[in-house]
């Protein structure tokens with residue numbers, strides 16, 4: 156039943172004009188980066204900055220809007236002879252698949268074609284796409300959680316934006332303050348620990364560790380590499396990102412199972 | 417047949433249903449009561465949308481709690497009808513059929529509500545009244561023994577309203593259990609055989625239309641209900 160629901164949700168979402176625009180946006184941007192920058196690491200870094208800004212925001216807003224526009228229909232679905240569990244996972248997959256497809260087409264395809272031609276920085280290129288997909292899944296989980304935790308559409312949207320703002324801007328500012336204030340102490344380990352609290356930082360680390368552009372690496376990436384080494388560091392970051400997917404999804408699921416609709 | 421025993425529902429510190437015992441036998445029952453008296457909460461408990469703290473609910477003799485499959489006996493039309501925007505009318509009705517694992521010939525239903533020309537149009541294009549009609553079809557098309565309709569006639573044009581009432585009488589005569597709410601009591605006047613009056617989470621009256629008129633000495637349901645509300649110290653809304 157989960158599969159049936161997911162297929163119908165995906166069919167509805169795939170016809171959304173917004174999803175089309177999102178795909179088209181990445182296609183144009185990725186292609187033009189590859190056209191205008193000769194240096195593949197320039198392309199990846201520009202793309203990284205764009206992904207960190209756009210993918211979480213779009214995933215969050217898209218899912219929150221979709222769920223709230225469809226709330227009454229979801230309730231109707233729950234009055235049919237199906238379990239809550241299958242409705243939850245039906246919507247989870249039904250939203251995830253189109254969003255991931257949008258990334259694969261908009262960013263994955265151009266990157267893959269470029270790799271076929273040049274083979275430069277292949278691991279970083281693959282991680283770029285994988286990182287964007289992980290971020291999509293994380294913010295999808297957060298959005299589902301927030302959507303069903305709030306009856307009020309505006310409150311859900313506001314809290315979603317707040318989460319996005321905190322992870323995108325506030326966190327960097329706080330980190331800077333901490334580093335400045337504690338500059339007398341050995342805070343490197345602390346900084347590494349902190350990056351586990353921010354999935355955006357983790358994706359940035361994941362990519363920067365593969366690219367030997369020391370000047371561009373940034374403080375935490377350097378430390379991360381130094382403390383954990385490349386392989387262990389990558390593994391640790393990916394594990395942390397998977398936990399970032401699992402935790403909000405689990406909270407959303409628990410809430411959904413016992414909620415009064 | 418729907419049987420509710422000792423139902424208690426609290427939202428946080430707000431107690432909405434305070435021990436509700438009521439039986440909905442075959443026939444049309446009007447569930448009435450002022451705003452916020454708990455009508456929707458009672459219906460949602462029967463549908464498993466709301467999880468009560470105490471009490472039990474049986475539909476066609478089977479317990480509701482923890483048994484989603486019991487809802488195959490129930491057709492439901494919510495107060496606010498809404499469907500996915502990018503799917504067509506036909507696809508939406510197919511989706512609902514998929515959820516039930518039941519195939520129904522859609523054609524007679526679509527022509528019953530006069531929506532033949534909209535079958536392949538995305539749902540986003542359809543107006544509020546049209547959505548209402550599709551909601552009605554989704555509730556009625558599975559020929560379930562129990563029908564729960566929350567404010568079904570709000571927003572319907574007069575012709576659809578008449579057709580709808582005809583249909584409800586037809587379904588009643590076929591022995592179905594039908595529960596209706598409406599804030600316009602005159603809407604239910606020609607339709608309801610029985611009345612359940614809910615006030616502040618308690619059943620104040622449960623019985624046939626005649627018994628209600630007898631009990632209150634009023635000429636019609638509207639006046640009888642108004643009388644009951646005054647008797648119980650509630651403002652008429």
Ligand SMILES: Nc1ncnc2c1ncn2[C@@H]1O[C@H](COP(=O)(O)OP(=O)(O)O)[C@@H](O)[C@H]1O
Nearest residue numbers: 415416427432450451452453454455456457458
């Ligand atoms: N999901 C909910 N969470 C908290 N309070 C609710 C919820 N649903 C309804 N209520 C409250 O319960 C009371 C009864 O509501 P409801 O059952 O919708 O009454 P009616 O349908 O008779 O107007 C109202 O005070 C309403 O605000």
Ligand SMILES: [Mg+2]
Nearest residue numbers: 455456457495
């Ligand atoms: Mg109501």
